[in-house]
Amino acid sequence: MEGKKIAKLIFIFCLAILAVFGTLQFTRAAEQGSNDQAAADELNKQIEAQKAKIDQLTQKITEYQTNVKYNRLEQVSLQNQLNILSNQIGKTNLDIQIKEEEVKEVQLEIERTNINIKKNEGLMENEKNKLANVLRLIARYDDKDYISILLGNNSFSEFFDQIKYSEDIRSDLQKTLNRLQELSDKLVDQKKELDQSKQQLADTLNKLEDEKSILNDKQQEKNYLITETKKSESKFQTLITDLKKEQAAANAQVAALEKKLRDQLSKKGEKERFNQLGTAALSWPTASQRLTSIFHDPEYPYRYLFEHSGIDIGVKTGTPVKAADTGYVATIGRNTKWYGNYIMIIHGNNISTLYAHLSSINVGSDEYVTKGQLIGLSGSTGFSSGPHLHFEVRANGVPVDPLNYLP
Secondary structure (H helix, E strand, O other): OOHHHHHHHHHHHHHHHHHHHHHHHHHHHHHHHHHHHHHHHHHHHHHHHHHHHHHHHHHHHHHHHHHHHHHHHHHOOOOHHHHHHHHHHHHHHHHHHHHHHHHHHHHHHHHHHHHHHHHHHHHHHHHHHHHHHHHHHHHHHOOOOHHHHHHHOOOOOHHHHHHHHHHHHHHHHHHHHHHHHHHHHHHHHHHHHHHHHHHHHHHOOOOOHHHHHHHHHHHHHHHHHHHHHOOOOHHHHHHHHHHHHHHHHHHHHHHHHHHHHHHHHOOOOOOOHHOOOOOOOOOOOOOOEEEEOOOOOOOOOOOOOOOOOEEEOOOOOOEEOOOOOOOOEEEEEEEOOEEEEEEEEEEEEEEEEEEEEEEOOOOOOOOOOOOOOOEEEEEEEOOOOEEEEEEEEEEEEEEEEEHHHOO
């Protein structure tokens, strides 16, 4: 009887130690949690400050966009065009600043998430330690079934007391397991949030580089205009007149040549390779898909003079340019005023593609090319203010939006 009482006292003592141990762990965890929360609160303040900066910059961008809109409504002049480019440069500078602030914001969010992850990992470690102690107590004092416990006690009172101790331990165990599961689920969500934030940071950094390239393009356009006109209004008007004529002539020539060649090839019958081509299925002509100007781009500097008839892909001089699909090289142009060095390829289903401002050409007229074949290198020849590939898609000789044909 005395031995059982001693055993029960030891059992209660162990529970007390477990409770104290758990309290100490909880206190330490609470102190660490308080420090982590203070750090998280400070990061929240910094994140809100970043959002406020971004909002202010966004409002300034609207001013530049309004200025461009009104400048386009005014009479075409050199100063008017320079004002448009200056406002576009100002807007792009702000776009860059916004991206830089967004980078800082995401970095702060990543830091905050890391703090939360560290906090929850600490709480999980505490709960695991508590769980281990509970399991050790169960193994030591709760390894008998209820019949054995009943037979080993001299009274029903002692029996029910020991049953209650056993149930208390199991209840504590279940609570600890539930808490561990809750923390584990939260940790999974936080790590997923961290991965998403890191991806967002990478995307924002890429966009930042794109904005810097766009800024460089706009500055080159402005410098080009100043150099070509020497700030003379009469020279500017002459340049614009010549460009309009050059564009109209280039379009007419390309359209007429395409029609003529299609007629000639169709008369050769089914044995002609061209007549065996199926429906055109285009691919991107460069590895890069970074657009600096889109089809009929509203931001195109000379839109009030002529629409942008293709897309501009931002690439460095010497970037490989590949055939968007298998086809017949209808013509190549060298040193033209409008397209510079260019290649036109005709495909099946009355689709043709044109690649302009090339630095070099690797194919000749009247030959077949296969999809993905190297046909030239990008450059900045003709009416171009900087290195890029001007890529056109024409349906029945008329320029259409290339993005509707690209994957």
